[in-house]
Amino acid sequence: MAINPFAEAVASIIETGGEALKTCYQCGLCTATCPWNLVREFLVRKIIHTGQIGLLLEVGDEENWLCATCGACVARCPRGVEIIEIWRAIRRIAIEHNAAPKALRTVLSGIKAQGNPWNDTRDNRDKWAVDLGIDSALTEEHSELVYFPCCTPIYDQKARRIATSTVSLLKKAGVDFGVLGAAESCCGESVRKLGSEDLFQNLARANIKALEMRSVKKILVSSPHCYHTFVHEYPELGGAFEVLHSSQFFLQLLEEDKLAINRPYPKKVAYHDPCYLGRHNSIYDEPRKILASIPELELLELPDNREDALCCGGGGGKIWMETKKEERLSNLRVDQALKMNAEVLALACPYCMLNFDDSVLAMGKGDVLEVKDITEILDIVTGEGHHG
Numbered sequence: 001m002a003i004n005p006f007a008e009a010v011a012s013i014i015e016t017g018g019e020a021l022k023t024c025y026q027c028g029l030c031t032a033t034c035p036w037n038l039v040r041e042f043l044v045r046k047i048i049h050t051g052q053i054g055l056l057l058e059v060g061d062e063e064n065w066l067c068a069t070c071g072a073c074v075a076r077c078p079r080g081v082e083i084i085e086i087w088r089a090i091r092r093i094a095i096e097h098n099a100a101p102k103a104l105r106t107v108l109s110g111i112k113a114q115g116n117p118w119n120d121t122r123d124n125r126d127k128w129a130v131d132l133g134i135d136s137a138l139t140e141e142h143s144e145l146v147y148f149p150c151c152t153p154i155y156d157q158k159a160r161r162i163a164t165s166t167v168s169l170l171k172k173a174g175v176d177f178g179v180l181g182a183a184e185s186c187c188g189e190s191v192r193k194l195g196s197e198d199l200f201q202n203l204a205r206a207n208i209k210a211l212e213m214r215s216v217k218k219i220l221v222s223s224p225h226c227y228h229t230f231v232h233e234y235p236e237l238g239g240a241f242e243v244l245h246s247s248q249f250f251l252q253l254l255e256e257d258k259l260a261i262n263r264p265y266p267k268k269v270a271y272h273d274p275c276y277l278g279r280h281n282s283i284y285d286e287p288r289k290i291l292a293s294i295p296e297l298e299l300l301e302l303p304d305n306r307e308d309a310l311c312c313g314g315g316g317g318k319i320w321m322e323t324k325k326e327e328r329l330s331n332l333r334v335d336q337a338l339k340m341n342a343e344v345l346a347l348a349c350p351y352c353m354l355n356f357d358d359s360v361l362a363m364g365k366g367d368v369l370e371v372k373d374i375t376e377i378l379d380i381v382t383g384e385g386h387h388g
């Protein structure tokens with residue numbers, strides 16, 4: 001479906017939040033920066049130009065759903081164009097015209113009905129906590145600190161490792177915490193990036209209500225996506241909480257001697273900066289400090305690191321969409337780690353974990369490269385507990 005006439009297309013992008021469209025002066029740095037061009041053609045500048053002059057905007061175009069919102073182009077744009085906002089606006093129009101890909105429509109209706117994107121029920125949402133022996137009564141009690149694991153570790157068995165190691169560390173450090181259980185919903189960060197604004201706002205309001213009912217002051221998150229939306233987006237809807245990513249929280253516990261490292265980890269570890277932890281939120285040092293404090297661990301820096309980190313390809317809702325094998329950005333990252341002879345690819349994001357795990361397996365490298373969240377490594381070197 002195409003939206004025309006020209007002026008109408010531009011106006012609707014601007015109306016739906018794509019004001020940034022006007023400031024682009026077509027230098028093309030965004031196209032040169034976008035990682036998709038390492039695996040396929042993605043002419044970001046040209047698409048922005050198309051929108052600017054109001055040329056036929058194909059709302060059903062597959063390219064409208066390609067951007068992983070990694071932020072690399074935004075960081076380099078000399079005009080400060082909020083390119084992600086343009087994609088968000090285009091997607092919002094596509095959703096209004098019922099032109100989102102079918103698979104995505106299914107994910108979004110699952111989130112609307114059950115509060116999660118993984119085709120599972122809300123009733124199963126606290127199963128992970130019960131499995132880990134967290135007293136389910138805690139879910140009803142008031143708690144200053146809540147651990148909000150993200151839908152991915154809750155419902156995906158592979159990513160469950162992140163919640164398991166996080167809870168193990170919390171117990172070792174004697175931290176008093178609660179969980180929201182079935183009252184928790186998807187944080188909505190990727191939902192918003194997909195242009196589904198009403199759904200995002202409903203999710204955010206439901207979470208804010210659940211947190212406020214339990215007098216929560218502080219939220220511990222495993223996902224940089226949850227972190228991002230809690231810090232930058234929930235306050236505009238009235239939800240103001242102190243938010244800490246696990247890398248910040250556990251570094252603090254180490255520095256306060258509430259958690260003690262008592263084992264070496266004699267491996268070469270390459271740390272991958274998740275886009276929403278690094279580029280979007282400037283949290284680069286905490287994960288590295290944790291890894292650097294572990295005896296015998298050799299910390300390696302991948303070629304594209306910190307501000308220049310290569311995206312895993314999972315943001316912006318991409319984690320819920322199929323990406324062709326030959327177009328997986330995560331394969332490139334795994335390849336970089338392998339070339340450095342890393343034994344472990346360490347990360348701090350559930351989306352990165354799913355993508356890198358898949359790539360390592362698909363590339364047949366499971367015997368030489370492990371993929372681990374930093375909490376998993378920390379759990380191993382802090383003695384008893386879960387050793388994944």
Ligand code: SF4
Binds near residue numbers: 077080081083
């Ligand atoms: S880098 Fe910025 S100014 Fe240059 S083409 Fe892209 S959006 Fe436009």
Ligand code: SF4
Binds near residue numbers: 034067069070071072
């Ligand atoms: S945010 Fe990342 S994936 Fe999206 S257009 Fe920019 S560079 Fe490409």
